[in-house]
Amino acid sequence: MTAQKQQTEQQAKRPLRADTERTVQTILEAAERVLATNPAATMEQLARAAGVARTTVHRRFATREALLDELTGWAARQFADAVGTARPDAAPPLVALYQVTANVLRVKTDWSFAMNRAAEDAHPEAARIHAEVRATCVQLFRRAQEAGVLRPDIDLDWTRRVYYALIHEAAKEGAGGGDADALATRVVDTLLRGAGAPAGLVRQAAI
Amino acid sequence: MTAQKQQTEQQAKRPLRADTERTVQTILEAAERVLATNPAATMEQLARAAGVARTTVHRRFATREALLDELTGWAARQFADAVGTARPDAAPPLVALYQVTANVLRVKTDWSFAMNRAAEDAHPEAARIHAEVRATCVQLFRRAQEAGVLRPDIDLDWTRRVYYALIHEAAKEGAGGGDADALATRVVDTLLRGAGAPAGLVRQAAI
DNA sequence: ACTACTTGCAACATCGGTGTTGCATGTCAT
DNA sequence: ATGACATGCAACACCGATGTTGCAAGTAGT
Incomplete structure (x- = not known):
């Protein structure tokens, strides 16, 4: 529905800023690391593990589902x-x-x-x-x-x-x-x- | 804390009524059956699967944890x-x-x-x-x-x-x-x- | 038949997680 | 240096699940 969700769905919409793409990577890797030992981990926990705020994660991935799908x-x-x-x-x-x-x-x-x-x-x-x-x-x-x-x-x-x-x-x-x-x-x-x-x-x- | 929790902890406190004990059995079996395919099943779902109301489950098992432990x-x-x-x-x-x-x-x-x-x-x-x-x-x-x-x-x-x-x-x-x-x-x-x-x-x- | 117990139902409070927004601050690109 | 974008933070609404309570109706055991 919102702008972010669109961004997640069609990934290569427009060139992301260099640092942003790095952030996405970091989040995914951290998520994998945490979820491997605790599949029920909170978005908050995933965010902290990636060294970012929870809202930032939500900006990159509209929903928790979207993150997991990625x-x-x-x-x-x-x-x-x-x-x-x-x-x-x-x-x-x-x-x-x-x-x-x-x-x-x-x-x-x-x-x-x-x-x-x-x-x-x-x-x-x-x-x-x-x-x-x-x-x-x-x-x-x-x-x-x-x-x-x-x-x-x-x-x-x-x-x-x-x-x-x-x-x-x-x-x-x-x-x-x-x-x-x-x-x-x-x-x-x-x-x-x-x-x-x-x-x-x-x-x-x-x- | 409550009366039910006590009952769960010390199981053979006093002789349960015959039907009650049967209910407990039914709940446990239904829980196993449902949780086997959906480990995140709701108390509501477990109750329905056992053919009882959710409150009844909570009367026998103080918390979801207690049920799982049993x-x-x-x-x-x-x-x-x-x-x-x-x-x-x-x-x-x-x-x-x-x-x-x-x-x-x-x-x-x-x-x-x-x-x-x-x-x-x-x-x-x-x-x-x-x-x-x-x-x-x-x-x-x-x-x-x-x-x-x-x-x-x-x-x-x-x-x-x-x-x-x-x-x-x-x-x-x-x-x-x-x-x-x-x-x-x-x-x-x-x-x-x-x-x-x-x-x-x-x-x-x-x- | 009478008592004691159990059940279903409806309603409620609570809690934790999710997703959203606005704003101030900071950083990238040119 | 300037405009565009990303971030952290705080606050909020929302939702679903959990656990609790009171009450009316039904059932077991005597």
């Missing part, structure tokens, strides 16, 4: 990018799997809140991107299956969900700027081999 | 029970692992909201129970490791977190009253074997 869209785009640059459709399955994992972990450790929110719907663009990524993931798994990397008898969607869960878990660990490559190795290793010992007499003895 | 405690106790009856310290590791998984899944599919909430702190009893269960879990894994069921070189805490994540994922699937045993089989299988094909020439070919 975050969501941003994260979704980074997500798609992380997956895309790993060439999941072209590279050899194992290589692609590893690359995708590492890239996504890098994004997810810094944008955990926005990423999780993107998983829900509400934001159409984010929902679309997520659906596409999911499809890409299953597709990659199918290729892996055909290459003999994944067992032929497994449920690909269950596998995908497990994969997502592993990444989610690894992302928690690496929240403090951990090594994405090391985490990716662990994730892929766990996904492929699990935690059990190779089948043999030993397992029989355990029962 | 749910949390309940779920935590059921959780501890589910783990305990599987004899995780005595039964053979693989058997115990399967039993624990199936039991926990049965509880978690019906009390997903309260269980997740119990994972956070706030409720001291729930926090204690969860810590104990975690310890039990690691202990079980250690036994499994010694029995040769789990590889000797893995990180037990990472394995536990993966295990939790798998259960969480399986619980989503079985929300509509799925077969806990079947899900447990899948969870244990995934945890032990992962999704990869047994090592061999094939994997080399994939790179």
